[in-house]
Amino acid sequence: MSVIAVLALDGVPGHQLTTPGLVFGTACRDHHDVRYEIRLCAAPGLRATGAPAPLRVGTPLGLEGLADADIVLVLGHRGYRDEPPAGVLAALRAAADRGSRIAAVGTGTFTLAATGLLDGRRATTGRRHAEELARLHPRIDVEPLGTAVEDGPFLTAAGVFGGMDVCLHILGRDHGRRVADETGRELVTPLHLYADDVRETIDREITESVGLEPTLRWIETRLHLPLTLSDIANHAQTSISSLTRRFRAHTGLSPLQYLLRARLQEAQRLLKETDIPIERVAARTGFTSPAALRLHFRTLTGTSPRAYRRAHHASGGQRGGRDNGGEPGRP
Missing domain, CATH: 3.40.50.880 (Class I glutamine amidotransferase (GATase) domain)
Structure with a gap:
């Protein structure tokens, strides 16, 4: 025992x-x-x-x-x-x-x-x-x-x-x-048997009529905003539980995991292609602080944003000295 x-x-x-x-x-x-x-x-x-x-x-x-x-x-x-x-x-x-x-x-x-x-x-x-x-x-x-x-x-x-x-x-x-x-x-499971049957039917009808692509594009143009799970569900016009199941089926990730990955990919692009200070990279990609960016960035890449930028610049990556202040694009 x-x-x-x-x-x-x-x-x-x-x-x-x-x-x-x-x-x-x-x-x-x-x-x-x-x-x-x-x-x-x-x-x-x-x-x-x-x-x-x-x-x-x-x-x-x-x-x-x-x-x-x-x-x-x-x-x-x-x-x-x-x-x-x-x-x-x-x-x-x-x-x-x-x-x-x-x-x-x-x-x-x-x-x-x-x-x-x-x-x-x-x-x-x-x-x-x-x-x-x-x-x-x-x-x-x-x-x-x-x-x-x-x-x-x-x-x-x-x-x-x-x-x-x-x-x-x-x-x-x-x-x-x-x-x-x-x-x-x-x-x-006993708490959800009936509800799951109903949600499965609704999800199937929604998935057959419209995919997640519009919502994915919407997320990727708003990476700098403090998006919540409710915001994403409202745009997709579905419940949070349905949204989560559809995201996992379509992307293999939960909605917030997808959002985090998109933010990190955009941060990688900015680090490689621009000289924007890391503080502004964090703000442009929706992280609450440079420390938050560093935490998530290291989890994804195994290195810091500064070291990542230095390595890609040293290897001949393109650099753009200007920041036009526009919203983040698609990662």
Whole structure:
């Protein structure tokens, strides 16, 4: 039997606190050879779950519950930017030294990063926190679009459905993809059976009448704007869920992944063909800052924008000294 210690800090989202029991409990119920012990362990200072409906929390165990755990699961929490409570970092380092696997959900990655255990490794967090994680912990290779990233004994994830992505990944690692997939379907599919049938019919009719090309062209002429998933869905005149399925079928990417790739390709073009300062390249391609451009650019190319420009200029790439201020073109 594997022991999973779920570490909760003050302000933990309530759904993250209950998801491990839901996932592993379902797997144990449906598969007789799957056995887990789930321990809820309180970090010093744990008082309540986070907003919008905080609940008082009490657990039977504190940090001592991590002492012999096979897996430690660090949940997200409200004060993830702050120094973790006393003893938390030492307990996590001790668990790693014993050979325990350590996973982090959403902003729980910040707590795990504070131990230094992720330095020189790949990791991820929720998409809206990825830039901040990279800024605060520059020695970590942050994957901004990673749902679940495993590097050695460490697993980090965005925390989809309260950490279900993390739990199913652990389950698949321990008992195979089939058990994880069956557990995921048991938890999620019944909620969507009817809706999926209706959406499939609508999607087929839309796809047969008009493709995504107009929307792709529309995106590529607006890379400098702060486009949202809703903006793209509104232009395509479809729902967000339908848009996502159509994008994956047509491009192999989600809408926001496609937008990011288009922005990076346009940034590559500007770096190769112009002398526009990198700050303006970032603005022209829709990144919130040069640091954001550097983060995503390195993930795609393995190098920095400045080094990329220098290499292509040295190899004889065309340079255009003027910037006419026009909108980005098609990448």
